[in-house]
Every structure is written in structure tokens, then in C-alpha cells.
Amino acid sequence: MAAPAYPRPTLAVIGGSGFYDFFDDGAVDVAVETPYGAPSGPVTIGTVGERTVAFLPRHGAQHQFSPHTVPYRANMWALRSVGVRRVFGPCAVGSLTPQLGPGAVVVPDQLVDRTSGREQTYFDGGGVHVSFADPYCAELRAAAVQEGVGDGGTMVVVEGPRFSTRAESQWFAAQGWQLVNMTGHPEAVLARELEMCYAAIALVTDLDAGVEAGGGVRAVDVFAEFARNIGPFKALVRTAIAAVAGDDTCADCRVHDGVQLPIALP
Template identity: 75%
Template sequence: MATVSVPMRGPRPDVAVIGGSGFYAFFDGGTESVDIATPYGATSASIALGEVGGRRTAFLPRHGANHEHAPHTVPYRANMWALRSLGVRQVLAPCAAGSLTPDLARGTVVVPDQLVDRTSGRTQTYFDGGAVHVQFADPYCPSLRAAALQPGTVDGGAMVVVEGPRFSTRAESRWFAAQGWSLVNMTGHPEAVLARELEMCYATMALITDLDAGVAVGEGVRASEVFAEFERNIGPFKDLVRSSVAAAPKATECAHCRVHEGVTLPIELP
């Protein structure tokens, strides 16, 4: 079980935002911070609690407050477990992504509907014992995706998640594009499947920061350019996320992500 080392002053949050590269803060003020110990270690950073659209909301920077964690070292299991233990049942996960098609230009926000896992070595389950198999054909919650489809966003597309921390070769990028996949990212897995195992609604909003190596002609992707593009768009991007939080229905109204009915789990969920 998870334990909160600092008691919360306000009500428990039922929705959370996990910020990606360049997205290290979310609330303008009136927040409190909690630290949670989990069976899977510490979270990426302290969890901030505030109000968005009248809803008690948690915020956690995926890479840490100062980008201490590379994509392959993010404590994904601890992060998701801690959020659920706080009462969170919906997670919006904004992230940076590369485009695999010229149709998706820099600055575009995409709400993907599919995920392709090309990571390796990341622990992607809480169920190390017992035979528990979660439904994952549609990895993102349809209700939360609908809330994230704010004006100006692009509906749908497959996001391929690579191990990192290196960027793709030109041949890999062209291969991904040839499969019909739209986006490439380094953090969307195992986060999405861990949310499903915890029966939390989960959706991502991907800000296009670059054209991947097989799409753009030139030297390929540079980290400095990715961060600069994200910084140029962070204000409007945060506004889109805030609007999505405010538009999200209560998680109790969603049956899509309740995948354990009739199943005896080998562990007790927080």
C-alpha cells in the first residue's frame, strides 16, 4: 500500500495531469504538495494538488521537477500507483512527440487513439504473479479522449513508443511511417497499460515538436530543438489541458476502463 507522508489539507483529487518534457508545473497558485511512498519506490517528484475547472486535480512532472529522469528511467509504476492511492481515477498525459508525416506540423496537438510498443526492458505490469490479462485493444479511454479533443486538436493516430533515450535512425523513422503510424514518443508506454491495470481512465495529448528523421530532410532530431519548440507552445498547450480537465466526465461514468470485474487479482489495488 502507498502512504502519504504529508497529510492533505483539502479533498482528494479524482483527476491527474502527468506533464512531459518541458511541462514541469501546472497550477498558477493555491497548491499543496504531497510525497507518497509506494511499494515501487519514490515518484518522479512531489505531487502538487490544486483546482482546475472546479475539480480537485493532481499534477506530477513525469521526468521530475528538473528533468532528472530519462524516458527509460521514469518510475512509471510508482507514479501511477501513487496517483491512484490519492483517489485519482482519470489521468491526462500531455507529452512531446515527433511527427511521422508532413501533415502533422510542429505545434500541432494530436489526441492519439492507438499505441505501438517498441520499448525494451521496461517493467510494464503490476501483476508479477497470477494470470491477469487486461483488455488493451483500445489503449486510451474513449470518454477522456473525447474531453481532450478541444478545438484545434487532431483526432486520432497511432503513437509508436521507442525505448530512447536516443532518437530514431532515419531507417527506423521511415519504417514507422510506412506502417501508417503518425507519432513517435518515448514515454507513452508502459504508462498507458499501467493505468489500465489500475482501472484508471487514461488519454494522452501529444504536442508535435519536430519532424522525425525519416520525414524531414536534414541532420535529424536534436534535443535542444525539441525543448525550444515545446517552450514556444507551452502556454497554449497548458490551456488545452486545463480545458480538457474541465470537460472530463466523472470516471464513474466510464465502463471501458474497468477491466477486472469477475477477476481475482494477485494484489490489492490502492
């Protein structure tokens, strides 16, 4: 088999709302076909320091995919196909507590799934079950937690594309959850099924509707807040990449050891 015509990245960044590019120059776009259709766009491969890194905009380069239509299975499969084994998933989130205001960055350690109808597994047969008690890789989380970054918190993922009602956000807050998002699931569990380390890095863009009185969340304000913080946020992700040790999946994220899979992973 001929060697690929591009450097093999072992680490990837999936950019969220407002995070549509990552490299200054010298990057190459790689079109990847998957059994699950086309990913959100070509996989862009470039360098961050001494490391070869892949980048994929979760919503597409023109934000053409809403949270419930993102081709999550194709995205994650495409990344593993080009060599990726570790993934950072930057994302925009709402805050469920006044202690985390717009501009705060948090590396969550737990996830609650409140989505419905999304394709969330590669294993439609074969009786395969993955451990997901700790949905984020501890090694990647440690690399992402820097000075001024919140360490830990629960992110509840809602179906979207609408924002929460006041009653819903008050309910989420009453459970002790700190963040609300629309894309963190099934991305994290698909990474686990593909035995890729994964960690979310959450940028707070707003206080959710039930946290305080006011007009509620507006998309235009969310995008504006993300745009104000995108420079420092990208710099934070680059610092996290530099702090990652090694290239391969950590032992905790190799969840299929000793299991006969019904499909071959790429």
C-alpha cells in the same frame, strides 16, 4: 482511519518534457510512498475551475529522469493512492508525416510498443491479463479533442533516450503510424491495470529524422519548440479537464470486474 490532510483529486495530469508545473497558486505538495519506490516527485494537488486536480511531472521537476528511467509504476500507483481515477498524459512527440508539423496537437487512439526492458505490469503472478485493444479511454479522448486538435492516430513508443535513425523513422512511417514518442508505454497500460481512465495529448515538436532531409532531431530544438507552445498547450489541457464528465473510472476502463487480483489496488 483519519481523513487525508488534502483534498482528494479524482483527475490527474502527468506533465511531459517541458511541462513541469501546472498550478498558479494555492496548491499543496503531497509526498507519496509506494511499493515500487518513489514517484518522480511529490504529487501536487490544486484546482482547475471547480475540479480538484493532481499534477505530477513525468521526468521530475528538474527533468532528472530520462524516458527509460522514469519510475512509471510508482507514478501511477501514487496517483491512484491519492484518489485519482482519470489521467491526462500530455507528451512531446515527433511527427512521422509532413501533414503534422511542429505545434500540432493530436489525441492518439492507438499505441505501438517498441520499448524493451521496462517494468510494465503490477501483476508478476496470478495470471492477470488486461484488455488493451483500445489503449486510451474514449471518454477522456472525447474531452481532449477540441477545435484544431487532431482526432486519432497511432503513436509508436521507442526505448530512447536516443532519437530514431532515418531508416527507423521511415519504417515507422511506412507502417502508417503518425507519431513517435518515448514515454507513452508503459504509462498507458499501467493506468489500465489500475483501472484508471487514461488519454495521451501529444504536442508535435519536430518532424522525425526520416520524414524529410536535414540534420535530424536535436534535443535542444525539441525543448525550444515545446517551450514556444507550452502556454496554449496548458490552456488546452485545462479545457479538456473542464469537459470531463463525472469523477469515476468509466465502465470500459474497469477491466478487472469478476477477476480475483493477486494484489490489492490502492
